[in-house]
Amino acid sequence: MTSLALSFNDVKFSPVQQDGQIWLSASELAKALGYAKSDAVTQVYERNKDEFTSSMTLTLKLRVKGFGSGNSEKESRIFSLRGAHLIAMFSKTDIAKQFRKWVLDVLDREVVTKQLESRQSISPEQQALLHEIVARRSGGERKIFAEMWARHNRHFKIPRYAELLAIHFSEAVHYLETMELKAKVSTK
Secondary structure, X not given: OEEOOEEEOOEEEOOEEEOOEEEEEHHXXXXXXXXXXXXXXXXXHHHHHHHOOOOOEEEEEEEEEOXXXXXXXXXXXXXXXXXXXXXXXXXXXXXXXXXXXXXXXXXXXXXXXXXXXXXXXXXXXXXXXXXXXXXXHHOOOHHHHHHHHHHHHHHHOOOOHHHOEHHHHHHHHHHHHHOOOOOOOOOO
8 A cells, every 4th residue: 555645626635556556534624625524425335335336435444543652543535536425425515516626637647557557558349449430431442541640640659540539539549530631532
């Protein structure tokens, strides 16, 4: 488990990264959502727990610094970003709407980061779709076909289209569909 920096408005989370996901504590979520009681999120969860999966929430024994001489372990509920979003959906606080947008933005960034880190290339189905676009737009003209692939590969800085990262797939579809062709498709 590793820690990372994350904050929403005045709340600085102490997120935990576990199993490749970011997890937030129920008490920090309560603070971020504007609840007065630190156990409010747990109460929201208890009322709606049938809608949560094990990938959205779990309990951990966390070491807590206690008063006096030692540390103690306390059972704490934590939520994945998806779980935090669902909690915010059930929340009726004034700030909940803003928090939902924020947590989705964080979730989107995490997905993009994971895709970039994994360097996952497009699937064979996605390759076929790109090939279909180029074939349709080129109308069987080899010169246009070659021009489109050369410009596509140069644009994405890749040696061949099969090495396009999955994260760039929708951009590639748009690029190929809207590319202004220098060579013209002959009308037979």
